[in-house]
Amino acid sequence: MIPHLWNDLEGTFFPESALDYMPESRLREVQLQRLRAVIALSYEKVQLFRERMEAKGLKPADVRQLADVCQLPFLVKTDLRDTYPYGLFTVPMSEVVRVHASSGTTGKPIVVGYTAQDMEVWKQVIMRTLYAAGFSRGDIVQNMYGYGLFTGGLGLHGGLEGIGATVIPISGGNSERQIMVMKDFGVTAICGTPSYFIHLIETAQKMGIDFKRDLKVKRGVFGAEPWSDQMRQYIESTSGVQAFDIYGLSEIIGPGVGAECECQDGLHIFEDHFLAEIVDPKTLEPVPDGTEGELVITTLSKQAMPVIRYRTRDITAFETSCCRCGRTCRRIRRISRRSDDMLIIRGVNVYPSQIETALLKTEASLPHYLIVLTRKDGLDQLEVRVEITGGMLSDNVGAMEQLQKRFSRSIEQITGLHATVTLAQPGSITRSEGKAKRLLDQREIPN
Amino acid sequence: MKIRQISIFLENRPGSLSALCRTLADAGVNLSTLMLSEAGEFGLLRIIASDADKAQTVVEKAGYAATTSEVVAIQVPDKPGGLAAVLTALDSHQIPVEYMYAFAQRSGRDAIMIFRFGDLDRAIAALKEAGFGVCGAIDLF
Incomplete structure (x- = not known):
């Protein structure tokens, strides 16, 4: 594809996005032909995949239609660790032009690789993401995703250059400088994690800068961590920045697996490159459309490191209606939680997002909070530390105790667990420069 | 006739009151009177200062949650x-x-x-x- 024909420059529809609107029958045809090719490639080059296929008595030729993907073996995160660093690569290193790695909290990181063509595909899906969010040439974009081994920064960077935006590769951190650059460089759009941006909104307030009055930022693409519609409302109402969700993960390609369009109602998966399934995380059987389950993705065009049936651990559901924007590629609901985020507290399954919902039900905007788990006399104790803001404060101690009780009651209603709510001073909970840290689990794990 | 009072949220732990007082002192705010009410792990400090505007700005800039009442x-x-x-x-x-x-x-x-x-x-x-x-x-x- 030739980027930026001169006669497209002033337009509002960009040819890269045309693939979002493919007739569905053609889309499925493209998916099947690419699926068969990627399975043949993996079977030939990746020992782990071949062995698992053989164990199931399957040959690449057994995949005749898209539905046959259900019979293929899954790939999980530990497989990427076990084959560290290059065990899932299908091409010689001379073909690999880029590697990224995810931060390993325990032990070795996971490594992913890209051929030159993979880089082009990545750029294309990011361009489609940005166009869907209303970015275009002429935007001055502050990219606050981390640059380096993390796929966020450089991933967005490629697509931003692709659409011809002016990129400020500032990376994360140094909040006051971020605001200064936003103001002085006339930034019109931003990319980053939503929790860091909320932190920046607070920083701007402290600096006496009013986002709506003093800055020109109109839109932002936010991702790399689950965030809620309430967080979006908070961002949009306090900063005036229209906030779009982006989905992706390093194991698949990085950011750019799916993105929200102007309707902000679920994320379109770029299905010509990624085959999405949703399965029951326990039985691993597909669930009917509209039902929640774990998202499983197969890359259809990746060369250096194709992954087949990767279990993302992200919980979502397919949207069953057609999107008003007219795109034909299917949408998933925004990721609210991960199957491995689940906490078991006194035997009850709790997701941090439930605590967030409970806090939002009590207060209109989401306060900073931290879930602290301890164990006393063999029993799990759930404490939620909530930072007070001026807006929540009353000069009446009784009213503050009432607020504490309302938080506690709301958490109990949603999770079924008693929680001790502790009110904390603003800024006392550590702010993240990247992904939000919401949990401090101090329980000793019994052997 | 009405006096402006600033109420500040403080965590009930050693040093939190002195940190606030130090912040006010550094900014040259004189406290005319104050009252501290404690409720378990937090407290509310109510202060009256001759320059209420300045006191409020200083406290909020230092990142405290504060509210004013008459x-x-x-x-x-x-x-x-x-x-x-x-x-x-x-x-x-x-x-x-x-x-x-x-x-x-x-x-x-x-x-x-x-x-x-x-x-x-x-x-x-x-x-x-x-x-x-x-x-x-x-x-x-």
Whole structure:
């Protein structure tokens, strides 16, 4: 594809996005032909995949239609660790032009690789993401995703250059400088994690800068961590920045697996490159459309490191209606939680997002909070530390105790667990420069 | 007639009050009076400063959660039954007191008490009617 024909420059529809609107029958045809090719490639080059296929008595030729993907073996995160660093690569290193790695909290990181063509595909899906969010040439974009081994920064960077935006590769951190650059460089759009941006909104307030009055930022693409519609409302109402969700993960390609369009109602998966399934995380059987389950993705065009049936651990559901924007590629609901985020507290399954919902039900905007788990006399104790803001404060101690009780009651209603709510001073909970840290689990794990 | 009071949220742990006082001191804010109410692991510090605007800016810039409310400074006769007489005047109009505390300075022979009411105007009217002095900011600072 030739980027930026001169006669497209002033337009509002960009040819890269045309693939979002493919007739569905053609889309499925493209998916099947690419699926068969990627399975043949993996079977030939990746020992782990071949062995698992053989164990199931399957040959690449057994995949005749898209539905046959259900019979293929899954790939999980530990497989990427076990084959560290290059065990899932299908091409010689001379073909690999880029590697990224995810931060390993325990032990070795996971490594992913890209051929030159993979880089082009990545750029294309990011361009489609940005166009869907209303970015275009002429935007001055502050990219606050981390640059380096993390796929966020450089991933967005490629697509931003692709659409011809002016990129400020500032990376994360140094909040006051971020605001200064936003103001002085006339930034019109931003990319980053939503929790860091909320932190920046607070920083701007402290600096006496009013986002709506003093800055020109109109839109932002936010991702790399689950965030809620309430967080979006908070961002949009306090900063005036229209906030779009982006989905992706390093194991698949990085950011750019799916993105929200102007309707902000679920994320379109770029299905010509990624085959999405949703399965029951326990039985691993597909669930009917509209039902929640774990998202499983197969890359259809990746060369250096194709992954087949990767279990993302992200919980979502397919949207069953057609999107008003007219795109034909299917949408998933925004990721609210991960199957491995689940906490078991006194035997009850709790997701941090439930605590967030409970806090939002009590207060209109989401306060900073931290879930602290301890164990006393063999029993799990759930404490939620909530930072007070001026807006929540009353000069009446009784009213503050009432607020504490309302938080506690709301958490109990949603999770079924008693929680001790502790009110904390603003800024006392550590702010993240990247992904939000919401949990401090101090329980000793019994052997 | 009404005095601005700033209420600040503090965690109940060693050093949190002194940190706030240091912040105010560094900014040259003088506290006229204050009251600390504690409730378990947190407390509310209510302060009255001659320069309320400055005090509020300093506190908020330092990142504290703070809110302002209006209170009334009443001259209470400094003799047995002085406070009882003030409260009787309020009771006769069924005006409840939300909370109260002493002002650190005197006004002539009277003590000054800070009162917080749900309806300040009604309380001021009732006290004046009963002949009690209500201090404005000019009288206090």
